[in-house]
Amino acid sequence: MKLHVLASGSLGNSTLVEAGGTRILVDCGLSGAEAVRRLGTVGCRPEEIGAILVSHEHTDHVQGVGVLARRFAIPVYLTEGTRAACNGQVDRGVETNDIEAGREFEIGDLRVRPFSIPHDAADPVGFTFRSGEVKAGLATDIGFSTALVRQHLSACNLLVLESNHDPGMLARSSYPWELKRRIRGKQGHLSNEEAGQLLERILHDELEEVVLAHLSEKNNHPDLALRAAKKILEGRRMADRVRLTVAAQGEVLTVKAGRALQAGSAHGPE
Numbered sequence: 001m002k003l004h005v006l007a008s009g010s011l012g013n014s015t016l017v018e019a020g021g022t023r024i025l026v027d028c029g030l031s032g033a034e035a036v037r038r039l040g041t042v043g044c045r046p047e048e049i050g051a052i053l054v055s056h057e058h059t060d061h062v063q064g065v066g067v068l069a070r071r072f073a074i075p076v077y078l079t080e081g082t083r084a085a086c087n088g089q090v091d092r093g094v095e096t097n098d099i100e101a102g103r104e105f106e107i108g109d110l111r112v113r114p115f116s117i118p119h120d121a122a123d124p125v126g127f128t129f130r131s132g133e134v135k136a137g138l139a140t141d142i143g144f145s146t147a148l149v150r151q152h153l154s155a156c157n158l159l160v161l162e163s164n165h166d167p168g169m170l171a172r173s174s175y176p177w178e179l180k181r182r183i184r185g186k187q188g189h190l191s192n193e194e195a196g197q198l199l200e201r202i203l204h205d206e207l208e209e210v211v212l213a214h215l216s217e218k219n220n221h222p223d224l225a226l227r228a229a230k231k232i233l234e235g236r237r238m239a240d241r242v243r244l245t246v247a248a249q250g251e252v253l254t255v256k257a258g259r260a261l262q263a264g265s266a267h268g269p270e
Contacts, residue, residue, distance in 0.1 A: 001134045002256045003158060006030070006038040008140070008213040009249035012060050015138060015160065016044060019131035022108030025052045025074075026127060026138060029060040032067035041252050046072040051107050053099075053114075054078035056121035056141065057085040069094040077105075079114070081123025101125050115152040118143040120187040128152055134258040136160075140214040143187040145198040154202050158257035160247070161199065163212040163229065164189035165219040173219050183219075192220065192228035200232045207238075209255045213247040222246040 004016040012029035016039065023044055028035050036046055052065055052074050066089055069076050075095040083091055083098070090096075099105065101116040101123075114125040119141045126139030126149065137153040140162040153159060170180055170191075182188050190198065199210065212225045225246055233239040247253050 001129065001131050001136055001158065001258055002254060003136060003138070003160060003211070004042045004044075005160065005211060005213065005247040005253040005255075006035065006042075007249055008247035008253075009215060009217055010060060011217075011249055012063065013140065013214065014038070014064075016042065016049075017110065017129055017136070017138075018044075019129070019134070020109030022110050022131075023049050024107055024110060024112070024129075025049050025068075027055055027061040028052060028064040028068055029058075029062065030064050032064045032071060035064045035068055038252055042254060046074070049074050051097075052076045053112070053127060054082055054086075054090060055126065056119060056124035057082050057089075058121060058141070061141075062086060062090055065090040066092065066094060077107075077112075079123040079125060082121070082125075085122035099125075113152065115148060117141065117149060118146060118187055120182065126152065128156065132258075134158075136257055140164075142190050142198075143185060144190070145194065145201065150198065150201050153198075155204060155206070156202070157206055158209040158211075158255060159199075159202075159207065160211045160213050161195055162190045162214045163192050163195035163220070163225040163246075164214050165191050165216045166221070166224045167191050167193070169221075169224075170216075170219040175219070183216075189214065189216075192225045195225070196228040196232045199229055200236070203232070203236055203238060203242075207242050208257050209243050209245070211245050211247050211253065211255055215246065215248075217249060222248075 136158040137156040
């Protein structure tokens with residue numbers, strides 16, 4: 001399984017998930033033209049996308065969904081609450097499919113399970129993806145780590161996990177008090193330390209890749225996010241086994257999972 005993080009941050013988020021012959025786009029907070037351009041950098045034509053999944057209705061996740069779906073006849077999957085909150089922005093003239101948190105469905109070679117996350121949106125969800133023995137989890141825009149979030153993100157081979165802000169930088173920033181309160185609240189975003197705490201709770205031996213995502217460009221720095229996560233990995237003596245990277249707003253990042261399973265099948269006992 002491959003994940004191409006096309007964009008990640010406050011200005012737009014989008015991730016392409018690939019397994020077998022199936023390609024699914026999770027969110028599209030880019031313009032339609034920019035999304036097409038970035039898809040092209042990873043060798044994907046929009047016509048090859050089997051579905052667009054929507055995590056929630058905020059503009060940095062849905063800006064280009066309707067445009068892309070209408071232009072290339074791509075079906076959109078989203079919860080009923082998210083669809084209503086979008087006010088026709090994504091579903092006008094588009095084939096839509098309602099999904100429910102906790103209910104798994106299939107698209108091509110991928111089994112998809114949405115799960116509820118705490119965020120200030122109508123009905124926000126994260127996603128896990130399974131293809132054969134490989135599992136990937138994608139969860140950004142999380143106010144805090146719930147038992148449900150940890151349950152669904154457990155046993156993943158690949159994780160895309162929010163690490164939004166550094167509390168000190170946020171406190172010193174020029175953001176209005178209300179916005180600061182929202183970001184660090186229970187319906188806001190995970191700090192670097194909170195992301196590390198979540199990671200520590202779900203670490204396991206088959207985890208291969210961790211991508212830190214949705215970093216604030218004004219209230220965080222990649223080095224700070226990496227330091228917090230690396231500290232957790234080092235404490236569990238897993239720093240040399242788990243690849244740790246940071247997704248960016250302006251660059252495409254490609255990661256893959258299943259290497260350990262492939263190595264096991266190739267070199268394990270007959």
